[in-house]
Amino acid sequence: MHKTIENILPMLRRFAYSLTGNAADADDLVQTTLEKILTKGVPAEVDVTKWAFKVCRNVWIDEFRARKVRQNAVLKPELQESQSIDEQQVFDSKEMLAHVNNAMNTLPDEQRAILSLVAVQGMSYKEVASSMEIPVGTVMSRLSRARTALLDMMKPYRIGAGA
Structure with missing residues (x-):
């Protein structure tokens, strides 16, 4: 079991980061998730990867509801006085992120979790539905609403977007 958990750590960390918005909180979330999995184990005949994502999501929801702090935990890079074009592009990318x-x-x-699993982790709709124990149609509709909302919120920041 430990080898399998080691194999999913990078995916689990990316998922945790997509939920929390910063590396420190993501590391804490992954640690808590792994502690729960190692302490309580994985149910028989359950895919370890799906179980880990489910546990991670549930831990995040519990912590989010308890603290309500993670929403404002995004770091913004500082602009330095002398920057080359490459540095400006890096800054623009970080600002966009x-x-x-x-x-x-x-x-x-629900929308953020599904968008993260599909867009960041590359999971199929069926895999997401299975791990979240919801119908595939619900995954599709929540994903569609999440993408639409995200695109609407990002319109002012698109390259070449008019005022």
Whole structure:
């Protein structure tokens, strides 16, 4: 079991980051998730990867509801006086990522989790439905609403977007 958990750590960390919005909280979330999995185990005949994502999501929801702090935990990079074109592009990318993280944080929990699993982790709709114990149609509708809302929130930040 430990080898399988080691194999899913990078995916689990990316998922945790997509939920929390910052690396420190993501690391804490992964640690708590792994503690729960190692303490309580994985039910028989359950895919470890799906179980880990489910436990991670549930831990995040519990902590989110208890503290309500993670929504404002996005770091913004500082602009330095002398920057090359490459540095400006890096800054613009980081700034765009901060806007995306802020927009993701405004989505309802269910939409954010599904968008993260599909877009960040590359899971299929069927895999998401199975891990979240909801119908595939619900995954599709929540994903559609999440994408639409995210696109609407990001319109002011798109390259070449008019006022």
